[in-house]
Amino acid sequence: MWAAWRRWGRRERALLWCVLVAAWEAAWGQLRYSLPEEMPKGSFVGDVAKDLGLDLPALRHRGVRIVDRGRTQYFALHGKTGHLVTAERIDREQLCRLVEKCVLRCEVIVEGEMQVHGIEVEITDINDNAPSFREPEKELRMSETTAPGWRFPLAEALDPDAGSNSVRRYELSGDEHFSLAVQAGPGGEQRPELVLAKALDREEAAFHELVLRASDGGEPSRTGTARIRVAVLDANDNAPVFSQAEYAVRVPEDVPVGSVLVTLTATDADEGMNGHVKYSLKKTKDTASDRFQVDAEAGVITLLQSLDFEEGDSYELEMQAEDGGGLYDTAKVAITVTDVNDNAPELTVTSQLSAISEDAPSGTVVALLHVQDRDSGANGEVRCSIAERLPFRLEKTFEDYYRVVTAEELDREKVSEYNVTVRAADGGSPSLWSSAVLALRVLDVNDNAPVFAEARYSARLPENNAAGALVLTVRAADADWGQNARVRYRLSEGRVRGAPLSSYVSVQAETGALYALRSFDYEEVREVGLWVRAEDGGAPALSSNVSVRLVIVDENDNAPQVLYPPPAPAPGAGWAGVELAPRSAEPGALVAKVVAVDADAGQNAWLSYELAKATEPGLFRVGLHSGEVRTARFPLARDAARQSLVVVVKDHGRPALSATATLTVVLAESVAELLSELGSAAAAPGEPAGSLTRWLVVAVAAVSCLFLAFLLLLLALRLRRWRRSQLLAAGSGALRGVPASHFVGIDGVRAFLHSYSHEVSLTADSRKSQLRLSGGSCCDTLPARPPPAEPAPLLGEDPAGARRADPAAAPLEQEAHGPVLGPGLFNIFVNDRDSGIECTLCKLVGAVDSLEGRDAIQRDRDSLEDWTVRTS
Numbered sequence: 001m002w003a004a005w006r007r008w009g010r011r012e013r014a015l016l017w018c019v020l021v022a023a024w025e026a027a028w029g030q031l032r033y034s035l036p037e038e039m040p041k042g043s044f045v046g047d048v049a050k051d052l053g054l055d056l057p058a059l060r061h062r063g064v065r066i067v068d069r070g071r072t073q074y075f076a077l078h079g080k081t082g083h084l085v086t087a088e089r090i091d092r093e094q095l096c097r098l099v100e101k102c103v104l105r106c107e108v109i110v111e112g113e114m115q116v117h118g119i120e121v122e123i124t125d126i127n128d129n130a131p132s133f134r135e136p137e138k139e140l141r142m143s144e145t146t147a148p149g150w151r152f153p154l155a156e157a158l159d160p161d162a163g164s165n166s167v168r169r170y171e172l173s174g175d176e177h178f179s180l181a182v183q184a185g186p187g188g189e190q191r192p193e194l195v196l197a198k199a200l201d202r203e204e205a206a207f208h209e210l211v212l213r214a215s216d217g218g219e220p221s222r223t224g225t226a227r228i229r230v231a232v233l234d235a236n237d238n239a240p241v242f243s244q245a246e247y248a249v250r251v252p253e254d255v256p257v258g259s260v261l262v263t264l265t266a267t268d269a270d271e272g273m274n275g276h277v278k279y280s281l282k283k284t285k286d287t288a289s290d291r292f293q294v295d296a297e298a299g300v301i302t303l304l305q306s307l308d309f310e311e312g313d314s315y316e317l318e319m320q321a322e323d324g325g326g327l328y329d330t331a332k333v334a335i336t337v338t339d340v341n342d343n344a345p346e347l348t349v350t351s352q353l354s355a356i357s358e359d360a361p362s363g364t365v366v367a368l369l370h371v372q373d374r375d376s377g378a379n380g381e382v383r384c385s386i387a388e389r390l391p392f393r394l395e396k397t398f399e400d401y402y403r404v405v406t407a408e409e410l411d412r413e414k415v416s417e418y419n420v421t422v423r424a425a426d427g428g429s430p431s432l433w434s435s436a437v438l439a440l441r442v443l444d445v446n447d448n449a450p451v452f453a454e455a456r457y458s459a460r461l462p463e464n465n466a467a468g469a470l471v472l473t474v475r476a477a478d479a480d481w482g483q484n485a486r487v488r489y490r491l492s493e494g495r496v497r498g499a500p501l502s503s504y505v506s507v508q509a510e511t512g513a514l515y516a517l518r519s520f521d522y523e524e525v526r527e528v529g530l531w532v533r534a535e536d537g538g539a540p541a542l543s544s545n546v547s548v549r550l551v552i553v554d555e556n557d558n559a560p561q562v563l564y565p566p567p568a569p570a571p572g573a574g575w576a577g578v579e580l581a582p583r584s585a586e587p588g589a590l591v592a593k594v595v596a597v598d599a600d601a602g603q604n605a606w607l608s609y610e611l612a613k614a615t616e617p618g619l620f621r622v623g624l625h626s627g628e629v630r631t632a633r634f635p636l637a638r639d640a641a642r643q644s645l646v647v648v649v650k651d652h653g654r655p656a657l658s659a660t661a662t663l664t665v666v667l668a669e670s671v672a673e674l675l676s677e678l679g680s681a682a683a684a685p686g687e688p689a690g691s692l693t694r695w696l697v698v699a700v701a702a703v704s705c706l707f708l709a710f711l712l713l714l715l716a717l718r719l720r721r722w723r724r725s726q727l728l729a730a731g732s733g734a735l736r737g738v739p740a741s742h743f744v745g746i747d748g749v750r751a752f753l754h755s756y757s758h759e760v761s762l763t764a765d766s767r768k769s770q771l772r773l774s775g776g777s778c779c780d781t782l783p784a785r786p787p788p789a790e791p792a793p794l795l796g797e798d799p800a801g802a803r804r805a806d807p808a809a810a811p812l813e814q815e816a817h818g819p820v821l822g823p824g825l826f827n828i829f830v831n832d833r834d835s836g837i838e839c840t841l842c843k844l845v846g847a848v849d850s851l852e853g854r855d856a857i858q859r860d861r862d863s864l865e866d867w868t869v870r871t872s
Contacts, residue, residue, distance in 0.1 A: 031108075031119045033084065036126050037092035042085050045075060045121060048108055049082020052117055056082055063111030066119075067350055067370065068104075075106050075121065084119065092123045093160035100162060107370070107401075111351040114365050116398040127165040127218025131157040133226035134289070140194070140228060141326025144202045145235040151181065152194040153330060155282065157214030157224055164217035174210040178230070194228070202232040231326070238269040239327030240277045242319075246332040253309040254340045261292070264299035266321030266329060273324030282320040282330060292317060292335075301333065309339040310374045341379040341428025347371050347436045350401075355441040358412040366392070367404040367438050371424045378427035387421040387435070394422070404438065412442040413479040446484040446538025450476035457532075458549040459514075463522040464557060471505065474512040474546060476534035484538040487512075492531035492545065501530055505550070514548065522554040523599050556653020558599040560607055562661040565594070579665045581643075583635045591620065594627035594661045596649040604653040612660065613646035620665070622647055629663060641667050 033046040049056055054064065066077045066084070076087040096102030102123040107116050133155055140152060159166040170192040172180035177198040183191045192212065200208075210228040215221050243265040251261055268275040279299040281289055291305045292315070301317070315335040322328035352367035373380040384394050384402050393407040404420065418440045425433035452474060459472040478485040489512045494501035505528070507514050514532070528550040535543040579592040598605040609627040614620055616639050621632040629645065643665040650658040666673075 045084040130222035131159040131214040131224035154192040168217040171213040240268040240321040242331035343374040344432040345424040381427040444481040448479040449542035450534035452546040471514040486537040556604040559657035560649040592629040606652040612648040
């Protein structure tokens with residue numbers, strides 16, 4: 001009972017150990033199963049899903065599959081049950097002829113989790129093969145002089161089965177002269193020997209028929225037989241002898257077919273037929289007889305079939321040398337096959353990704369590889385590497401499995417596709433290698449904003465353009481792909497002259513073309529600055545801006561505008577502008593100046609003056625660029641007193657635009673002559689004589705009043721003489737009192753307005769006549785502004801009620817109402833009203849004649865001019 005308890009305890013301990021070993025192997029991903037050979041296709045091997053803890057519904061979604069290491073697929077995985085089943089009928093003797101324990105290996109790959117689990121299936125032997133003899137019939141020759149007890153080796157029976165299913169016993173039947181003895185070989189195999197139990201007598205029996213039976217240990221037992229025929233010969237007292245009991249030879253597996261492996265040598269002391277030795281292959285294992293051949297006469301062993309180290313690394317041959325008398329000797333030949341690096345590594349891609357996002361983190365698995373080499377030793381040691389400098393690396397996982405993972409972050413804009421070449425090379429010399437190419441596409445992520453082709457854009461647009469004209473096209477490129485690289489354009493918010501920017505220009509969203517929505521006027525808008533935004537189609541979208549400068553180019557669309565002389569009034573309303581020129585004026589004397597401006601810019605605003613028409617050709621000339629009207633020669637007595645000049649003002653545009661100015665120049669030596677000429681001109685033919693008288697009375701009264709005002713002004717001038725030295729420098733008295741309005745800037749250029757001296761300037765309109773005796777200055781070029789709408793106020797008149805008798809107000813009045821061609825010393829106004837003629841000032845000419853004379857006025861002229869400059 002105690003012994004039974006101890007036996008039960010050993011069984012439990014063995015079971016426990018088995019459970020622990022199975023649990024340990026399962027934990028490390030190694031499953032072991034056992035399966036008898038010759039099972040039909042589809043036979044159950046093991047429950048892989050249960051042993052690996054995989055859910056049945058998830059098997060199909062995880063991509064679980066079986067990979068066999070061999071060339072033939074022996075196992076398959078049932079998708080619905082998760083069972084490992086056979087895919088082919090397995091013959092142990094065919095797979096493992098030289099291996100005692102036959103184990104097939106395969107792997108379970110879970111692609112969804114990138115995991116590998118090894119499976120080992122041991123193929124157990126069944127008694128499906130009967131023992132057999134290589135030679136079903138064997139003939140032995142024995143001399144009748146052979147002593148009893150002599151042993152003759154017999155051929156062993158071969159059984160491809162293993163273990164107890166192989167040959168276990170031999171039996172001999174047929175004759176009392178012979179018995180059977182079985183010897184144990186060095187490897188535990190049984191070697192049958194024929195033992196001569198009773199002396200032979202050829203005369204009694206020349207032949208003996210024997211039957212050798214071999215039985216295996218299977219259930220049921222299988223047997224095989226060989227017939228042995230013993231021929232009794234006459235006496236032969238010398239048997240052949242091999243030169244050595246065992247021959248050992250090493251040959252590489254790539255030795256050519258037909259090569260001589262070894263030469264056997266055996267000698268026999270007998271002569272004649274009894275000394276003639278023949279060689280034969282007595283005993284072989286497996287298929288050695290199919291690979292090797294022995295020359296019976298020469299004893300040369302040659303190769304019939306090519307060797308393969310991976311199929312068999314050693315062979316044992318038992319050779320026999322037999323003489324003509326039936327005596328023989330045996331020797332062992334051991335052939336060792338050495339490995340040659342004749343198998344390149346086999347690289348298999350078991351699982352891989354076809355695309356990966358460029359923002360995938362480093363270490364992302366992209367492929368699972370398996371590598372194996374059928375060679376052994378250094379020839380079978382495989383090293384894997386990635387052939388090029390790529391952002392990937394190899395990691396070894398389970399046995400001969402490798403993972404290809406990313407070594408750094410990817411950038412699709414630099415490389416959009418990778419062809420990763422994995423190379424597997426063995427350690428042979430020379431080394432053999434194989435490779436596998438992994439095609440991997442990098443998926444785009446919106447990580448690049450659009451980039452404009454230029455840092456900033458500028459364009460020139462002529463004014464008066466057509467609405468909808470193309471200004472320029474901006475271009476932005478996005479390094480991304482697909483929708484992430486689709487660029488759309490739009491304008492940033494802005495205003496131009498108080499109006500929205502979108503009312504002036506627009507941008508085409510797809511092409512980036514910038515269009516003008518309205519016609520531009522250079523005089524209103526000279527430059528437009530805006531921003532264009534480029535935005536891609538990613539989520540979230542990325543954008544960038546670029547500045548665009550639109551320069552409006554001036555065109556000659558404005559004709560020159562004459563500021564002086566003013567436009568001619570209606571016929572019969574008075575004089576438009578009268579200038580006084582003494583008949584004693586020398587050639588080159590300044591008579592008048594035509595002042596004009598142009599609203600354009602640049603060349604379109606450059607003005608030139610030309611005398612188009614004159615009453616007396618050759619008497620006057622006009623400065624080409626200054627517009628100054630000067631005498632060209634001395635006036636003659638025959639020249640008419642009134643000269644009418646038409647001056648054409650042209651700009652330099654293409655085409656050129658022009659304007660005309662009409663001047664009336666009176667040739668007179670005094671104001672009286674001037675007024676007389678004006679009176680005669682005012683009296684139209686057929687006008688009543690009373691009307692002319694009224695004009696003369698008014699003129700005399702005006703001159704008288706002016707003379708009285710002159711006396712008062714002269715007295716004030718003497719009192720303020722001491723101030724003149726402070727205001728006017730000794731060397732620049734002509735510049736100190738020049739008003740600021742004489743310095744005018746056109747297009748950013750500050751021009752100094754030159755002063756000119758005039759004798760008399762007379763202007764008139766329909767209601768007022770103004771006479772100015774000039775001793776001051778006139779500007780070269782005047783500001784681009786229209787002439788004043790109202791005439792200058794009368795001397796002493798206060799139209800606003802706030803500037804009465806204020807001399808300091810004169811410069812302000814000139815600045816407000818435009819330039820005055822020379823500050824006037826005396827003014828004459830004649831107001832023509834419906835009720836009659838009102839004389840506001842007395843006539844200057846008569847008053848002058850009643851004074852000390854023209855010489856007295858000439859002496860005080862300088863003082864009067866200085867005072868006039870200061871008061872104007």
